[in-house]
Amino acid sequence: MGEAWTAEQERVLCILPFPEPTELIESIEKKHPNVKFLYHTLNWLPKSQPFPQAEIDEKYPWKEATILCTFTALPSDPKIAPNLRFIHFLSAGTDHVSKTPIYRNSDITLTTSSGIHGPQIAEWVIMQILNHSHSEKKLIEWQNQHKWGAHQEIGFARDSVGQRLGVLGYGSIGRQTAKVAKAMGMDIIAFTASPRKTPESKKDSGYIVPGTGDPDGTLPSAWYSGLDKQSLHNFLKQDIDVLLVAVPLTEQTRHFIGKEEFEILGKKNAFIANIARGSILQQDDLIAALKKKEGGLRGAALDVTDPEPLNEESELWDLENVAVTPHVSGMGTTYQERSFAILERNLTNLENGKPLINVVDRKRGY
Template sequence: MTTDAHAPSTALPLRVAVEPHPDRHLVAAVQRVGGSVVPLAQAQVLVWVGGPDGFPALPDGVEWVALSTAGIENFVAAGTVDDSRLWTNASGFYARGVAEHALALLLAGTRQVVRSARTRWAKDAVDPAVRSLRGSTVAIIGAGGIGRELTPMLIACGASVLAVNRSGRPVGGADVTMAAERTREAFSRSDHVVLAAPDTPETRHLINDHTLGLLQPHSWIVNVARGPLVDHDALHRALVAGTIGGAALDVTDPEPLPRDHPLFDLKNVVITPHVANPAGRLTEEMAPYLTENLRRFMAEREMLSVVHAGRGY
């Protein structure tokens, strides 16, 4: 539930600023609940489409800030998030599309699509390396919204799912759910790993020389979360040595990687340019969730995706 401090202070219509530009999908989301889109100085709610750069000084009347990104680490680092109002992010809003991309990357690796595309009918080399997801175990690290969407997709491919989340609370459909302190055990029990965790001090360089050594020579790592979860130098060493089978990255650190980064030259690596959640569809995907949160805000009900700045997400 929202607290008294975060309850709407005036009757309808709810006054919402959509900044820095009045995106049509988000404006329509406000109008669907009978709200009015107003300048920031008059707003109870700010819907912010962008990063911390250019974030405005907030009038006292703003009771809730709705961020359009799932990750808030840059806002926290910039000191933007305060404790005098409610903050939400877009965690889970884009989960289905990101889960689709994660599955596509995993299949592109295990089925040797990437390697085949870079060669000319190299059947003798490619054929022995092709693996099926049937009978494999896939660990989802950070099994929140993306994990819940990805789990049935993996099951449909015949894989078993080992979910890892902060609390260890069971994830529907997963064969096993583990708390975050058992992450290394999850690595040692898995064929492949999908990273869907936030970027926090605890997850920074979660993929490192030690954890890579817990995997198998056929294992693929898929990162659709945050670039800093992976130590890219350690990853390169493991790929060259054959410690793991390959890596598929939609996010990197830095982003983008330098054009001469050695990961680009490896045949068992695929890098997509942070398109698991395409920017062109971001506000369209966010709009129905914003409408639902606006309804909850007006009714003083529990909100979706409330930010916990102390956790970094």
């Protein structure tokens, strides 16, 4: 839990659902003598269980905290925490707190852990592309049956050389996926909300895991942008073989891809991987496109669904061309280390009067 705070210190309150990473915190405190952590463990709650907001308000030393490190635990009113300078979220997005008073009624700076998930999620995406093209579901079924199957039953694998990966949302996850996919022989095209017409605008300005991603934005053979239907359709019409959905969930991207969009992708018999949020896709339209014999999608890999958890009766569970995983693609052994690295960098920037990184633009929603 740490020692009591003193008035002259930068006071970091951590409310997180895992044990205190003592070595990480001690390392940060050693580099920043004026920083002191106070750590509390708040266990994960099922989504069906009400969040204990009254307990949150009562239990933690909000008045003294100058920095908050959290997933979901926030004071119910900004006035409870008058000294907060910024809040660091261990999630990549903040859509889950977008309706809270802290988000809507305060100007407290919010930062995220965007960038830390790139390697592990990119590996999940590539794994799903390969699993589908190499009929891994059927091969595992045969193994479970102790059956030496005939290759005629699964056909020949479609390798990635010459296929086009469309990255809808060219952030850290999209950039690392692009890097790996490019090495496999794929062509990359990128889509962003706003235009990226200059070399400087194509650079990744957020946190980058060393040695990963596309820091200068040089991998895509073409860039597309815009949140209107015409711009989206123009992107989807570029003969996309695999679409990676990696945009943040905002009011503009909710149900961004539906029947019309699936029909465009179906002309190329595309494969979709969604690691963003389930409600970016119209799920009923997705199911219909996956079931079409001609002009539909060849498959989908979904780490996110709408709702979550996915209903037991959903058709997605049993479709042969679909892989469903329970929102786990971002989980990795370096999660805490990388997220605290962002926090530590922002503590340094704060001390040196430099802008913080990974700052949320409330108007954009990410």
